[in-house]
Amino acid sequence: MRDQQHALIVLFVLALWPRFGLRRGIATGAGALALMAPWLIDAPRDLIRDTVTYLIDVPPLPYGNSSYLWFLVHRHVTLPTWVTTGALLLALASAAWVARQRHTGLPRILYAAAAVLLVANLVNKQAFFNQYWLVAALVVIALAATPGAGTRTGHRTRLGVSCPWGRVAGRRPPPRSARARSACGAGRSWCARAAGC
Known part of the structure; x- marks a missing residue:
């Protein structure tokens, strides 16, 4: 100083x-x-x-x-x-x-x-x-x-779609309707559901 x-x-x-x-x-x-x-x-x-x-x-x-x-x-x-x-x-x-x-x-x-x-x-x-x-x-x-800065590692879904926001600390999944949740199945990750069943 x-x-x-x-x-x-x-x-x-x-x-x-x-x-x-x-x-x-x-x-x-x-x-x-x-x-x-x-x-x-x-x-x-x-x-x-x-x-x-x-x-x-x-x-x-x-x-x-x-x-x-x-x-x-x-x-x-x-x-x-x-x-x-x-x-x-x-x-x-x-x-x-x-x-x-x-x-x-x-x-x-x-x-x-x-x-x-x-x-x-x-x-x-x-x-x-x-x-x-x-x-x-x-x-x-x-x-x-900054969270999520640099390389976005994300995890892959069953369809091979990268989901970069899935593992970023402090971020919540996007809201899903009850119908979409039940259609995708409760056992799957929200990222997989967001990428599409």
Whole structure:
């Protein structure tokens, strides 16, 4: 968090997610603070200057990668603070809404955190490729954590029809009418019945 201050945004989003929670968020922040303790004890003024005030005071760098800099360099327009702050607050509010939803799983919360980081980078006056790598990493982890992602192994029915949703955790079979259930037979798997008796 000392080197990538944007990670605090991810921590904020995770702290709002009930499965991670405020206590784990505080513990994570305390762990990061403990890792920074040697620099904080040795030279607190330098640490604050390097990680906070320098980033606020430095003028926009024309070779950065953000929409803020694109408007500044190519259109000679400085985006007002209310536009950049409003975009970030809207992204945070959207991520907070997603985090507080009852059935929000890991992939969804990672997508929300990635979206907030992407907006933060786009409105930043000095975003570089390394800050977009964290966004990409969150998206890749979310894709990997999505149930049913990657190869769909499924099991085969008697007719040889692959039923990819049959073994995916957390998914329920599609509803079937009583007539269809009795026609297919109670001993057969619902996937076999769904693929056709």
